[in-house]
Every structure is written in structure tokens, then in C-alpha cells.
Amino acid sequence: MDGGQRAALVRLDQEVEAPGPAPASGGPGRFLERAAPEGLRFDYATGRTMASHEPKLVCRGVWKIFGAGGKSLIGTASRPTSADLRAAGAVGAVRDVNIEVREGEIFVIMGLSGSGKSTLVRCLSRLIEPTSGDILFNGENLLAASEARMIEIRRHQMGMVFQHFALLPHLTVLANVAFPLEIQGIERAAREERARRMIDLVGLAGKETAFPRELSGGQQQRVGIARSLAVEPELWFLDEPFSALDPLIRREMQDEFLRLQSVLKKTIVFITHDFDEAIRLADRIAIMKDGEIVQAGTPEDLVLNPATPYVAEFTRSVARAKVVKVASLMRPLNGVLPPASIRAAAPIAEAAPLFSAGNEALAVLDGAGKPVGLIDRAAVVDVMMRG
Secondary structure: OOHHHOOEOOOOOOEOOOOOOOOOOOEOOEOOOOOOOOOEEEEOOOOEEEEOOOOOEEEEEEEEEEOOOOHHHOOOOOOOOHHHHHHOOOEEEEEEEEEEEOOOOEEEEEOOOOOOHHHHHHHHOOOOOOOEEEEEEOOEEHHHOOHHHHHHHHHHOEEEEOOOOOOOOOOOHHHHHHHHHHHHOOOHHHHHHHHHHHHHHOOOOOOOOOOHHHOOHHHHHHHHHHHHHHOOOOEEEEEOOOOOOOHHHHHHHHHHHHHHHHHHOOEEEEEEOOHHHHHHHOOEEEEEEOOEEEEEEOHHHHHHOOOOHHHHHHHOOOOHHHHOEHHHHOEOOOOOOOOOEEEOOOEHHHHHHHHOOOOOEEEEEOOOOOEEEEEEHHHHHHHHHOO
């Protein structure tokens, strides 16, 4: 098995019970400002008060240049341009990338084919060696780590799921999922017990003795996901894991992915070229073009405030109701709760049908099902009318 197939990264996020809604002045089209105790933050993507953490993964000034002449340009007084790279006979696959991935979030890197997103994600785990920069994982600079140390990190703290399932055809589902644990030297009974738990988690209980050729595409991808989770990684890389699947199966796997994340609270770097997939899954999105990050932010940020014409074109056809979250428009609790409710993390598009029964307001619930605010019909109608 090559280095890229070894596994995935992940860590449980700590959730802290919210102290209750703080006084605020929200309203249609306005963000509700919620106060949180020192050391906590209210996460509008999830509607929860979360423990604040240092970033799990930090990428500073990372370059990956292919070609013998390009490396000499790094470290010069000026930042090398595309013309400089061409003159040196080099290709800048990743150019001066700076990102931070927070613990417990889904960070999506997206762009068109050739934008550098897959090269970047391989640089983050040093499956491809960056030309320059710093990559900090739990505060440790991976570019200063020895090869033996990187093998240890990849085996025990990182995991990856590929677009192509990369299952071993001569092994059963159980043996495929347990294979990374075998590489770690875990004895058979223990590794198979953990593998069975992962197989059950992804909904494939009863398929343990099947071979890959006997499974559908969606089932094969579930095996790949179970295999990457078996090592219980802290950080999970997924490189276009659903793009080879049919549309209906793809939607099913997105649902499964969100269900797993609601249980596991993993730190995830997810690669895709599909903006609809990105806004459905992401807490934050970074858009790449020609090896550079042109904008990073929440789906709402990108759709409502595109930084460049390229980002505006990327997001032009996206309905605001699909990306604006209920938490962004909710107001403080006031008196008796309405009978109908909606998750704080849900998009406005999911809230709209709930007003058809004559409700004038909905209760907004956090991830634990606790009421944290209200959203009014007028606020929802305003977003829907804006397209």
C-alpha cells in the first residue's frame, strides 16, 4: 500500500454547553451577535457554542514548483510571477498558500481541474514534497520532520480517501478495512474488532466477507471511508471521494458523510471541483486558481461577498437561500417557543417550507437540540426574494 492509502486525519471536537442566548438586536437580513464566555466561540456554521482551539493544521507560504529552474526563484526579493516561472521552465502548482484548518471543521478546497487542489492536499501530508514554506500539524513543522517521523504521523494521525477507491481486490471487506491496522502491527483479534466497528459505522454490516468486485460503487467507497477511519486519525483528507459516483449515489454518500461527521466531529480537508457539493458540506471553503488561494471563507462569505470576478463567476448561479444559514438570521428567544423548529446549521431553503402551515416564527435549535433563538417568516421571505 502506498503512502497515500494509509489513512486519515481526525480528532474529536470539544463541545461546551451554551450558557443561553445573550441579549442582542437581530432582525431580517442582520447577523445576530451572540456573546460567549471567554475561551468559547459561537459557531454559526453549527449553531453551537464551541471550545476555542488553536488551528489543527496551518499552512504558511507553501510553494510547490515542478521543474529544475523554479526553486531558485523562491526566496528572492520579489514574489515570482507566472512569467518568471515560465522563463525558468517551471510550473507553479501551488503558489504561496496560507490557510488554517480549525479543529473539528470541514475545510473544503475547491477549484477547476488543474487549479492545484490535489497537489496542495498531498503537500499537506508530504506525500508530495513542498518546495518551500511551513506546514504545522499540532504545532509541529512537518517540513522539518524526518521520513521516519512522517511515516509514524501518517500511520497513526492522518488518513486519506481517494477519488478511486484503491481497494485491494484479493482481500475481503473486513481485511481491507483492517489492513492499515495490520501495517501498524496490531494483533489480529484487536484489528478485526475495530474494523467491524468501522464497517458497522458506515452501514455495511453483513458485508464483511464480500470482495470489492461484489460491491456497488457507493459500497466500495464506504469501504474506503471505513478503512481510513480504522486508524482513528486526527486529520482526515478526502480527495474528490464522490466524484466517480453516479449523481444519486453521490448524494447518498454526501448524506452519509454528514452523518459520520455529526458523530465523529473530525477535522477534515475535503477536495472537490463541485461548488454545490462544497456549500453542502463545508464549514469554510478555499477557492484555488492557478495554484493560488483566491478567497477563503464560509459559503455565505463567498456567495454574498466574492473577492474577485473569478469567485463571483463560480458562485453566480448559487441561490442565497442554499448558503445563508438559519443561525445568521435568528433573533433572541422571546417568550413561548413556536411549535415548529429548525436546526441553526440548516440553510434558509430548508426553513421556508416550515412556514406553509401558517407559522410566523420557528424555534432555532443548536446541535444538541437546545433552543438558541427564533427566525421569522419575514427574514426568510426576504432572503428567498433576493434569489
